[in-house]
Amino acid sequence: MNVDIVVLLFDRMTALDAVGPVDVLKCLPDARLLFVGPEVGPLRTSSGGLLMHAERALEDVDQADILVVPGGHGTRALMEDA
Template sequence: MKIAILIFDRFTALDAVGPYEVLSWLPNADLVFVGERKGPVRAHTDRLAISADATFDEVPEADILVIPGGPGQQALMEDSPTHEWIRAVDSTSTWTTTVCTGSLILAATGLLKDRKATTHWHRLDQLATYGAIPTSERVVFDDKYVTAAGVSAGIDMALTLTAKTAGETLAQKIQLLIEYDPQPPFKAGHPKTAPQEILNALLTP
């Protein structure tokens, strides 16, 4: 099973690595990080890099496509080689997935038009600009398109996708293996539960 994970300058590391960790346990999983050019690609903190081991030309198709988000997403909203590659891989993929603002990149290609999708809470309304239907769920399935909300939701997406493709037993085994048992110290992980002053601080320019 070919799994292609897109990486680009200033991506958010967990958007890519969270799904990578889960999906790497799928039977016969062949994962590859793909970029416009081979070599290290810096995450948005500029302290971490992941190597793109293949270029777009070298990965013309995949069973699962994963598109992460991150601040670098804003540079990928116009038609580009990245969009061309996404459309090409999507034409044969079984599942096309996104994490966080990766759904905005996918929406900008036109592939989410009239489809339900989610993204980071702060950017949710922008999906409608590209014809998608914003949905504030943590993981959204619409046909073969699977979108996850902000950053950590990529792990939920990958586990849910594993259950659909390889069964709930394997998905639960993976969840236990990686000890994914969230017990956050604060109720600040969503705008509906975060203290108002914390929300205001993030919304203030």
């Protein structure tokens, strides 16, 4: 049985908050990772020097077994856009 792991990416997120859990969760048997964002494309982390790529828009995701929501300076803007 597949385990769908969805990682929410957004501008000014803390990269370690996304990458750390993924490094562990990817070891689950039948794990399937999906990186999503407000829209498809690159998003800059809080350090400003790293881009991460959203493969799909959040609104296009129907379900997730595990949802990873990182922290960071961009959380306030993300909550205002909810």
